[in-house]
Amino acid sequence: MKRILLLFYIICIGYGFTWAQPRLTSDKQTEDLGQVQWKEPVRVKYVITNTGSSPLVLTEVTTSCGCAVAYWTETSIEPQSQGFIEVEFNAEMLGTFHKSVAIRSNSNPSLVYLYFTGEVVREITDFSRTHPYAMGNVLLDKEELIFPDVHYGEKESIVLNVVNQNREPYRPVLMHLPSFIDMKSDPEVLQKGEKGVITLTLNSDELKGYGLYESSVYLSRFSGDKVGSDNKLSLRVLLLPEQSVSSTKQPQLRLSSGELDFSTSLRNKNKASQTIYLGNQGNAEIKVYKIQVFHPSVQVQLNKKNIQPGQQAKLKITVKNDPNRKFKEEKILLLTNDSSLPNREIIIKR
Template sequence: MKHLFSFLLAVLLAGAAQAQGVLTFDKELHDFGSVPEGTMATHEFRFKNTGNQPIIIANVQASCGCTTPDWTKTPVLPGKTGIVKAVYSSAGRPGVFNKTVTVTSNATTPSSVLTIKGNVLNKEQMKSSLTPQQIAQSPRLTLDRAVHNFGKMEAGQSLTAKFTVKNTGKQDLVLGAITSQCYCVGYKNVPGPIKPGQSSVVELVYSQRKLGEQAEPVVITSNDITGDAKLTLKANVVQDLNGSSMVKESGASVPFK
């Protein structure tokens, strides 16, 4: 009887071990090849659950802050598919890259490593590798204006500036990262690829803590190989916007009662 019980227990444990999801990726390495500096190199790794239990991805961890992961958050049933997306920010990172994302799940193999690699080329390198015809067919980024003045703002306050971006080129325009010396400018929204001849509104968030008159140069990178878009955000930053409004701008003293 004891041997029979041990045998049945072993069968049950074996069956439980076999009742599990299996994470099967179509590939575990993606080579972007040459990537124009300033673009967000994006790839979706597709997988299928080839097991017999649902798969839940608990987390996806990138090997560096330059890579942003995303993934299917809902349970993936047996026979169904999902994705793990890796986005590499190439702005300010010319040269060869090789990055990984680690997928943690309840599958039979609880940890899977996916790899993206490529070679980021700056604008001059890209132009030298293309024919005049290819350059003529490339996208072109045009801004509706080069300067936005917020006027008076409080230190640390976040204000939004809207710019209209038009693609005057022949291929889809893809916006990349924003760079500024103060690290106080970012996207509020990033539009998808802009078709040739089409326009889209880009919202930039400005949050400056340095007091006084400010003029912040900002660069918007893209896949426009002719160059990046440059603009300037201006503001008069004060410590306390409400307090400063109680005195005259001329600097004359105002007695308080």
């Protein structure tokens, strides 16, 4: 009997070791960089997910040549969480290349390899990878202009990379640009086949009100061009409250739920309501600056905007069953003075 119990114990321990293991999973095995400009550094990023059941630690990341430097998440990656490995490659020789990235970790196997390939050229002629969006004879690297979340009073800049494939010189211009965004093109005029950069700078103190601002701007492809769906770029800015001065007293917002499902309650009703509780687990007052909805059939009602430590507020969310304004999933944006996470999203499903 003792032998049976001992054998059972050993088997359980063995299974325990098998179950509680990290597992390294990359979003890609190989990255094809296409044409790379000689002596102009480029970066390749791998998203690492721990698909195991215990923390993953990347102990060492090395590259196959001195022309590439690796950076990686040095803290432990919890199960089902993500980290990164980023490699900066500065090509010193022309021609094709095939480089490897060796990753040592506490996963099994403990050593795995990722790769990146491409061709180093003196002048890039194939822009299909770096500038995949075409508007007429102008190539762009993106079709969405999304600024990083910005606090009131801060400035943020993003760039739009362009290539002129017109026979004639081209002057990059964005039409219907909001007054709180400054634009600078370098160079101001692009010759045939020349690359350029449009830099957009956001002046957040010129925005009126916190929250999400979404609009459209239009690329002028030639002199006298007009706005239309074929030259439209979406624009997104999220303005957060001014950052509070660091203090030992900080508010901490906790939501009773971050997602509400109205699919059942709206099945035979014109409208339905649910309540989310906003609790303050910090030691300073929470201030709710704004609750922003994005669909006319969604309504919100908050019983108080100031929440003292240890107290909570009620956020009543009502969704109308409007057959002409259907949606499967919407969101509500909540902006507060919780500096750790000033913007929260509540997902609405129906």
